[in-house]
Amino acid sequence: MKSKRLMLALSALLLAACDHPAPQAAAPTATPPAPAASTAKSAAQFQPPADSSIPNDDFGKQIALGREIFIDPGRYAKAYVGNQLSCENCHLDAGRLAHSAPLWGAYPMYPAYRSKNHKVNTFAERLQGCFNYSMNGKAPPLGDPVLVALESYAYWMSRNAPIGTSLPGRGYPKLAKPAQAPDYARGETVYKRDCALCHGDNGQGQQAAGRTVFPPLWGAQSFNWGAGMEQVNNAAGFIKANMPLSRGNTLTDQDAWDVAYFMDAHERPQDPRYSGSIPATRTSFHDTPDSLYGATVNGHLLGQGTNQP
Template sequence: MKTTLSACLLGAPAVLAFTAGSVHCAETPGHAQPASKAAEPAPSKPASGGKPAAFTPPSADSIPNDEFGKMVKQGEQIFVNTQQNARQYVGNSLNCANCHLDAGRKADASPMWAAYISYPAYRSKNKHVNTFAERLQGCFRFSMNGKAPPLGDTTLVALESYAYWMATGAPVGTKLAGRGYPAVPKPPLPADYARGEKVYAQHCALCHGADGQGQASGSATVFPPLWGPKSFNWGAGMHDIKNAAGFIKANMPLGMGGTLTDQEAWDVATFMDSHERPQDPRFTGSVQETRKKYHDDPTSMYGMTVNGHVLGSK
């Protein structure tokens, strides 16, 4: 989480993370950097002893130089620079790569190569089997606080092509190591707002500001906001403390994932998710009804009262 701005700009290949306790790095505004190079796709190793299979996505410079490759590259640009390339579907100041690190390549940061092979799949969030394209639509609606591109829209086709290419050689329907965010065990003490505020002040405010609103260079977001009107809305998965804690624990501080304690990760996630943000687009007209229908989970702060304010009511 704690780093210098120069380290952020020089050390990260793509826009990074939007969660509390994070240092968010971005390429020079208006300048999309290619995804980091990697070896050719490694054959997936059969899972043994219940362990997920290992996988390495293809190198960025192996995108084919043909019509399909053009669509893959377009998807990469949308993914890294969503504000510039899909602005019509975005309602906040985030890019896809704020959550899916290293242009969607990094394990334990919800990599796209693991997501692609996991669909179609049933999701309890909307209680039906979702296609991958529908899953992408949900990202725009919730995490980007925008509107879903229609099925068949070039934006969805390009993003799906990028994820499909990145999953080259991955076994379909197999749980791969590094998929999503790792679960962080509940800490010895109940997650605490006050302790989380201290963690935030020590490690996060340098980049995201004491008010959590991030930093921008001109019209380009350098450090994304963690709450408030320009952040993800109450329907996004990152509003859930357990999801935020998993992301923070695995990926922050920048380049030093795993150095925070489980307690610190849960505390700072609680602090971040105890602030107001855009309304859940599924809002029924009542905060308590919406909580009962969509947020009936102890790790969701939606509808809870913090510092005298009912979250989700503003």
């Protein structure tokens, strides 16, 4: 009963946060950030349909299944998942929330060329990459019912969105480089103050009643070195807009960069594209100052991977 009560309480917190998302502040420039109200107005230019409008027909069943997979892939797509994360951990409010890579901002932008794999990707191929990297699993084959359901959900959510237009609130905010280079020690201070309560002292996350309610941020149950969140700039933008949960835009930009660096300076599962050489894998796939793969932090060469929690 205790674990069930904890699950209900934490679920209520998550739902409350998603029902009342914090407005997104403008990315820092030479002038002060724009007022939160103006950015909330721009993000509201597109609103995805309410879940209650999912049609009650065979296509609606696929949409609803896609939503269930998105929220709980460990249950509905178990064969393809290799960690304790869900899609909703990085795409909040079941993929609806602006500034947390919402589905309605992504679906209309595909097919698209991606430098990550040096080819034009369909949306289904983009979803395959999420399973390979963020979920540390294996990609469902094209045409698999899991991909069909997820793509149906994304298509439905994007109804009336303009094709090929980058909508306000798409992706994660792009933060300007901080005044000071991101720092592990400062990031650890921010983490202990603002993140550890939910994500655990060692980044292990929290579970209740057998389900993850706050995701692990590093270690064997987190995203692997091939995921986009391993890049400090991506993590900083997501954190700034959305964290702590229900209190987005309360951290300073410097705090967001520092805690993103701290999070990404921990070991996690190996990049599936690993060639047998950390330097060669970095050269091929992580050749950017925003990736810590192949960097040495606190005497540890990052990119060795881990099979331990």
